[in-house]
Amino acid sequence: MSLLTLAPPRDNIKNGKIWNEKGDQVKDRLAKLYSKDMFHHIIWIVMLPLMVLGCISAYLFFHNESRSMESALEAYGNSFSSDTENMLSSIRSYYLTFTSRDEFKWLKEQKEPPYTSYQQLRSVQNQLEGDYHIANYIEEYDFINVEQGWILNNYGLFPMEEASNRDELEAFLKEQEENFLYVGWDSRPPKEESKTGENRLRESNYADLSGEHFVIKGGTYGSALRYILLIKLNPAAFETFMEPFADSGYKVEVLSYSGQRFIGNTEAVSGYLERHPDQTGLWGRFKGADNRKYLGYSLTDTGSGYRYYIAYDLSNTWGVSLQFVAAALIVGVLTIVSLYLIRLILKRYEGTMDRLEETVGQQKLHMQELFLDRIVSGEADEPYVEEQLRLLELSSAKKYRMSVFEPKLLQGEGDQEEMPLPKPEELCAHFRGFLTELSFVPIIFKKRLVIITSGPDEYQLDLVTAQMYKNMEDEAMSQWGIRLSVGISRMFTRLLDCSVAYQECREALSIQTKNRDSVKSQPGLVLFEDYAQRGHSRNAAYDLVVENELKTTISHGTPKEAANFMDTVIRRLENKEIMGRERDLYIMRIMVAVMGVPESLGLSLNDIFPDNRANLLQRALRIYDYEQLRRFMNESVLKPVMEAMVKNRHTEDSELYKTIIGLIRQNDGNITLNECAAEMNYHPTYLWKVLKKEKNTTFTDLVNQVRIERAHQLLLTTELSVAEIAQKLHYTSVQNFIRFFSKMENTTPARYRREHRK
Secondary structure (H helix, E strand, C coil): CCHHHHCCCCCCEECCEECCHHHHHHHHHHHHHHHHHHHHHHHHHHHHHHHHHHHHHHHHHHHHHHHHHHHHHHHHHHHHHHHHHHHHHHHHHHHHHHCCCHHHHHHHCCCCCCCCCHHHHHHHHHHHCCCCCCHHHEEEEEEEECCCCEEEECCEEEEHHHCCCHHHHHHHHHHHHHCCCCEEEEEECCCCCCEECCCCEECCCCCCCCEEEEEEEECCCCCCCCEEEEEEECHHHHHHHHHHHHHCCEEEEEECCCCCEEEECCHHHHHHHHHCCCCCEEEEEEECCCCCEEEEEEECCCCCCCEEEEEEECHHHHHHHHHHHHHHHHHHHHHHHHHHHHHHHHHCCCCHHHHHHHHHHHHHHHHHHHHHHHHHHCCCCHHHHHHHHHHCCCCCCCEEEEEEEEEECCCCCHHHCCCCCCCHHHHHHHHHHHCCCCCCCCEEECCEEEEEEEECCHHHHHHHHHHHHHHHHHHHHHHCCCEEEEEECCCECCHHHHHHHHHHHHHHHHHHHHHHCCCCCCCCEEEHHHHHHCCCCCCCCCCHHHHHHHHHHHHHCCHHHHHHHHHHHHHHHHHHCCCHHHHHHHHHHHHHHHHHHHHHCCCCHHHHCCCCCCCHHHHHHCCCCHHHHHHHHHHHHHHHHHHHHHHHHHHHHHHHHHHHHHHHHHCCCCCCHHHHHHHHCCCHHHHHHHHHHHHCCCHHHHHHHHHHHHHHHHHHHCCCCHHHHHHHCCCCCHHHHHHHHHHHHCCCHHHHHHHHCC
16 A cells, blocks of 8 residues: 555545544554654664763773872872881981990990899880880890890890790891891791780790891901890881871782781782782782782882882772763663653643644753853853854854843832742743843843843944843833842953853942942942943052962962962952952962962973963953852962972972081081071071971071081090180080080080090
């Protein structure tokens, strides 16, 4: 059967309309088939791009996150190893210094266990336990006098022959005699034999050789071993270095030079390292012992010989990545459900094509709303505007004005005080049907009614705007019995300037509100340009003092201090009520001041802002909400600068410390912190922070250290009298010098010279 046979007969006409039951049934059937087929195509059109987009988004997120994690992993690994290596270096320096003191010389010269020399023995033990800086990192010490055959440790003093682990001790001593290194690290597996009883208490006559030790041996090369000093490290204290990394999801392992685990929090990484012991640098992705994917980094070239391994569990990143796919699936399912509901609703009504046309019209209206919303918020660029004007079939004009409306009750109308004001959405919906000749539809932006008028020249534009306001004012009075407050921007020629125009409208409305606080004036129309011409921006003078303080804070302060001061600068800008071009100039000078600090130090702004430096200022000038401006200035401008400044400071600190020491020695300690800072062209507070961070000391302590070193040199290498040395070190009197020397060395200069010249 052909489609021609389905045509209705020409003589079957009733009331001027074709009436054929069979033809209607065929049309209904074809319409259903067409609707069903279109619906299935729509489902595929919706689902397929969503799933592809979800998968691509998941992959790109995981890939970019992995690349970011590689840099972060290397930084975390270097930071953790640096903290641990610094502590190991401090322990090494402390005990090497201790072995040159008189107390240690006394201890190693005792031929018998010094049971009766309590005071001297207690002094030695206090020093063996370490100072306040390293004491927590020392678990135990053992001084073994091999030559005289006795042992001193935290738990007591006893002859070597009474040691409960004598065989193990003798084997250890024999091994050390064959090792020609007199200073080094020793790593042995942990043992539990040192504890007895129900509560596993420590035996006093036990020399603990297990775990990690710093070893100092005594005796000349080729001769018998005289003594050994064993300093056992406390792994629990060192694990505090890795707590911040473990809390962030990182797995940390530290192995000694022999491969023995020192500290660590997971078996996953250590299991992999057992199979691949030579991993160095950034490993890339690997499979741990727990069958999970990790990203690993190691640092093996260290001064102590310890090897540092840090890994990050990539399953966390995969979990977030899969959320993109799940989100796309959920959106697709919700879209299909919505389409099914729409289809069911449409089946209940006739005129499917009319409904479709109406839907297309609504969609076009919605797209125009989105377009206008975006240009008013300042998120659009020139290509986007041109493309949307073409797609929405909107014509551009040479001149534009923006008007922002707020409904207001009439002052003094008692009966109207109880009347509710219409909502902005209600006003917008009503005036869309009322104002049919506008080029752009009215929209709601931040709960305000916004209308853009256009014209070929300024005269026609003003005529259109005035007529629109009069019609809307009359309609508002007729419909709701209210007046409209209207703020009107200056004329502009580009739709990209809508964000500036909106701010001008808001400022015009705020002017009207402030003026109405003191007099009973009615709502009405306020032109921004009238207000601007009166020179209201009298508070717009740029504050150079604040700019200099901001530069100083960036140069010498912490990132938190700089962020707090930036908040203060933005608040001052808000309180000044600066607007228009003066506000743009104010923001521009703030950004120039911030970027000028690292540039003055030789840092490249292209490195600090590799991607978006060109449009930072343009983005800042489009932000009219001061809270958003504050966040933007802190996150997008100040934060990258402070990160670069902090990094630059780290590289300069060591050189600064050397320069400070050189100046102090050059002046024999006769220099103040302010004089030193002026000589080096730095702020005194910054030099103080460098000394505290580099050496954990103060400038005064550093001067005292240089002075006492110089005093030692003069006392031992010259025949100058104590009075002449005091004068040479710039002391006002010899008594002051003697008091200083006695406080530092617990002896007088003359006695020190006699004792050390023997």
